[in-house]
Amino acid sequence: MLQTLLTSIVKQTGRIALIIHLLSGAVIQQVNAETLRVAVAANFKTTLEVLVENFEANSEHRVILASGSTGKHYAQIRNGAPFDLFFAADARRPRLLEQQQRSVAGSRFTYAVGKLVLWSPKPGYVDDKGQVLASGTFRRLAMANPRLAPYGLAAKQVLQQRGLYEHLQSRLVRGENIAQTFQFVATGNAQLGFVALSQLQGSSMAQQGSLWTIPESLYDPIEQQAVLLNDTPAARAFIAYIKNEPAGRIIRRFGYATASQERE
Structure with missing residues (x-):
């Protein structure tokens, strides 16, 4: 009888120890989990959402995105906005933040x-040389x-290269960012517009419309850079993931090129 009682106590003690161990592990994992706040250029938002989904599926960390124009994000960061990472649409603002420490x-x-394209949802409207810009139609x-x-x-540089920037001033509608610009064209408020190739990838509207993939010789490279603003394990883990080949x-x-691809 005594032996049976002792055996039962030992078994119960083992179960309790296992439960404590599992709970401790869960608590430690919860303590280590972080929530990242990421400022991202409007053109890269959809892409980053997919990347974040994959990252979160294999990590205890969570990511909150705030998308908008690179210029506005830069101003917010300079004024103390609490972002951990900044995915800009250029190299200049991250470089400035680096210089400003x-x-x-x-x-x-x-x-x-x-990559920049000239796009219209109207089939056959935009030709493959961009001559529509000078047509006045x-x-x-x-x-x-x-x-x-x-x-x-980049769009301004293309128009300047074609000698059309000043001539078209009265017809230009300017979006605060590339996402708003895309909406101007998609909703018919503008007949055509300069948008990011990435916005058209997989879009049924793009397949039905017409576009000119603009030669990169007509504008400065749109090198999009990221920078770490708050040095945490989660932020470092996210950067490491972004740099990997998957x-x-x-x-x-x-619809983007990557630095590794450019070196090939």
Whole structure:
């Protein structure tokens, strides 16, 4: 009888110890879990959402995205906005933050190289040489604000190369960012517009419409860089994931080039 009682106590003690061990592990994991706050350029938001989903599926960390124009994000970060990472649509703002010692030294890197296209949802409207820009057949041409959005600056450079920027001033409608610019064209508020190739990947509207993939010789490379603002294990883990080839394949699938691809 005594032996049976002792055996039962030992078994119960073992179960309790196992439960305590499991609970302790869960508590430790919960303590180590972090929530990342990431500022991301509007053009890269959809791509980053897919990357975040994959990252979260294999990590205890969580990621909150705030998308918008690179220029506005830069101003917010300078004014103390509590972001952990900044995925810009250019290299200039991350470089400025680095120079101003507002980012973690040595963390800046190129995560994607953007591509600019001239697009209309109307089939056959945009030709493969971009001659429609000089035709005068459109009432409104959409582009992102060159002061805030790198894709807008690239669009301005294309028009300047064609000698059309000043001539088309009265027809330009400027979006705060590339996402708003895309909406101007998609909703018919502009007949055509300069958008990111990534916005058209997999879009039924793009397949039904017409576009000109603009030669990269007509605008400065849209080198999109990220920078670490708050040095935490979760932020480091996320950067490591973005730099790996599985993430690179996703980025290229959405219409970007990557730094590794550019070196090939």
